[in-house]
Amino acid sequence: MSASFFSGLNAIIPIFILMGLGYVAKRTVLDSKMLPALNTFVYYFAVPALLFNASRQQDIQHLLNIQGLAAFSVAALVTAVLAVLGCYSFFQVRGFNALVQRGLVATFANFAYMGIPLIMGVLGQSAHGALVAIILAGNLLLIAGAQLLIEAQAQGALSLTKVWAILDRALIRNPIFVSTVLGVLCAIFNVTLPNTVDKALGMLAPAAIPVALFCLGAGLQLHHNQVNKGELAWLIAVKLVLHPLITYLTFKLLGVEDKAWLLAAVLLTALPTGALAHVIALKYNCFAHETAQAVVLSTLFSLLSVAAWTALLR
Incomplete structure (x- = not known):
């Protein structure tokens, strides 16, 4: 196990080296005014180009794996329910919005910024179809889904106009989502x-x-915030350990035979909480400081968890 763990660690260390260089540069030579421009380049140009190319070059059968998408979705919903039940029972969390946000923290991963280099670097081209499909499903099911739940609870019901407005903000104006869909259409x-x-x-x-x-x-911001450390530890453990474990078991129980899909889904769900979860927390003014801490800490601890899952699956 130790040899395989270090093998998995070696596979993902380059990812964290690049992140470390960014962290050091921000505190030494990088002008803070330059970071938004770099993020804009990545978000609106580089990542969309990468996903467009990856999706248009895939056989449509590799993208529309119904069993694989079903297993990923079921695992995410089961994980969210367990995370919410833990927060409700052990940490006395009340309030619909607060519980939805905690479910999002425990399930929405950094699919794009970390998932793309991880899957392409560790699994190669065979998993590109699963990567593209899971990025689409993750944004639709988790990001748009969380907003729809919160809006529905606030208004009692959702009009078609409100649903369209949420989908517009969460998906249609999202260049990562749009570029992937365009690539899929090119493939079809x-x-x-x-x-x-x-x-x-x-x-x-x-x-x-x-x-x-x-x-x-x-x-990355490592400053300290006043948060419930026990609850934060619970959500991070769910994200990095329980979510990929449930994903693995769900794929096995549903009989998904495509190994590339199994490996991609488990590794993607083992990734840390994605920054978009913090965007949703800020939008609804709910659990925002804690979500920011979950993003940072889960990113740091994911060095070990992703290495372990990589070693176990390869």
Whole structure:
């Protein structure tokens, strides 16, 4: 086990080296005014180009794995319920919005900024279809779903206009989501791009992984906040240990035979809480400081958890 663990650790250490360089640069040579521009480049240009290329080059059967998507979705819902029950029972958390936000913290992973380099680096091209599909499903089910639940509770019911407004903000204006959908459509209809456009995307896409990790490290904030440490530890443990374990068991119980999907789903759910969870917390003014801490601490501890899952699965 020790040899396989260190093998898994070696596979993901480059990811954390790039994050570490970003963290050090932010505190030494990087002007803080430059970070938003770098993040804008990654979010609106580099990552969308990478996901567009990855999705348009996939066989549609690899993207629309109904069993795999069902297993991923069921595992996320089961994990969210267990996280919420733990917070309700052991930490006396009350309030619908507060519980929904905790479920989001325990299930929404850093699918794009860390998931892309991890899956592409560790599993290679065979898992690209699963990566693209899970990024789409994660944003739709978890980010849009959490907002719909909160809005429905606030208003008693959701009008079509309100649902459309939420989907518009969470998905339609999200360049990562849109670029992936466009790539899938290109795959379905076998669209061939002009050679010049294809070359431009080929030049832009490779910048996504290193720059995204650099920006992620530069954005880490390790300052201390007054939070319930027990509850925070519970949510991080659910995110890094319980969520991938439930995902693994769900894939096995549902009989998903595609090994690339199994490996990709488990590793993606073993990733730390994604920053979009903090965006939702700020939007609804709920559990915001704690969510920020969960993002930072789960990112740090994920070095060990992802290495362990990588070692166990490879």
